[in-house]
Amino acid sequence: MSFTEKKVSVQSLLALKDALTNVFWTKKDLRQFIELIIENPLIVSTINWNENTKLESVSQLIDRMSKRQDIYQIDLLKLIQETGNLNDFSHLKIWDNSEDKIRKAKASVEKLRLNTKSYFDTIEELKKTEKSRESNQAKIKESITYQQKLDELKTEFFAIALNDNHQQRGHQLEKFLKELFFFFDLDPKNSFKITGEQIDGTFTFDNTDYLMEAKWQKKQIDAQDLYGFGGKITGKLKNTLGLYISLEGYSSESTKTKSSTLNSIILMDGVDLMQVLEGRIKLTDMLYIKRRNASQTGELFYRIIGI
Incomplete structure (x- = not known):
């Protein structure tokens, strides 16, 4: 038959x-x-x-x-x-x-x-x-090309890290983040703007708009920085969320802060970024897990382990 x-x-x-x-x-x-x-x-x-x-x-x-x-x-x-x-x-x-x-x-x-x-x-x-x-x-x-592209992005990131010119590094980081978010189909908008080493932009994930702020500076982000970012989000549409990326991490004070101003923010640091670039987790999966944890526990920063 x-x-x-x-x-x-x-x-x-x-x-x-x-x-x-x-x-x-x-x-x-x-x-x-x-x-x-x-x-x-x-x-x-x-x-x-x-x-x-x-x-x-x-x-x-x-x-x-x-x-x-x-x-x-x-x-x-x-x-x-x-x-x-x-x-x-x-x-x-x-x-x-x-x-x-x-x-x-x-x-x-x-x-x-x-x-x-x-x-x-x-x-x-x-x-x-x-x-x-x-x-x-x-x-x-x-699908091996997926890892090849990640390797290219990782090489690009390491080259940026070696640049001592902070102004150049800021522009390079802006270009890098656009490429990274495009790669994961997160529709980064052309509104990415850079001031010093701070990058502002927007992207879309799971039909939700996100405001993004990224900083690469020697000191860790403190609570005042997060309150400033939270204020930007409250001025947007009701369902807008925020992603803050600090490559040098966050102070313990800032991550333990409890305020309604920060309820719509999730945090990433340099370790998170390297997990993505090394192919241990997709950026979209990381955003999903961090958002879910923030919704369930109210924690601003969640370290994804076991990957």
Whole structure:
């Protein structure tokens, strides 16, 4: 029986939904994985990824593909095969309760393998998918350019750090931050302005506008600096948040300050920036985790560890 005559079973589709939902924690990473695998990625754009939960998005996508297996059967089999081949779940370590998330991911992938074993048992069937698999692997390897770009940005940052001319360094840092935020699709606006070694700008993350201030100076940022930045945010639209980047860090007094003026601010320092440039965490994931922690605990500064 050929693949075109043998439809993917309901049990296999359910196992695929469960595996995809558990293997990737963010909807962005999940969507990127699916688009890299399938040959007909346009169907992915028919799903409302922003409003849906991961499970809702995956269920809608798989259901639509399964109803038209005359068109999408090969893509379904590719998703089954590539998801079942996953065995490295270290990308989940940066999230809360990571051990539980990794355990669920491993269990769901193993369940997928058991439920779909019959599709790939024979050598003939494996040969039919091997050519597509090689193509998929080539696409995935293209993601290596992500690390290459990070390496370029890191080299650029180190060169800036060696510049003793503070005015030049400020302009170089402005250009660097624009490139970094563009790289992570954060839509930095052209309103980035520099005064001395202070950079002001705006960007958009998760449909929320952020005002950003960055400083590279010898002394740590104190509470007065943060109050000044908080005052700028209160003059903006209600949902505007703030990101303060101090490459030399913050005084203990400033991070323990409790005030409604600072409720909309999250903080990054030079260590955070290096974690991003070394590829240990995406800038977008860092912003998400810091924002979530600030919302839950009221802490201005949160050090992400275990990455």
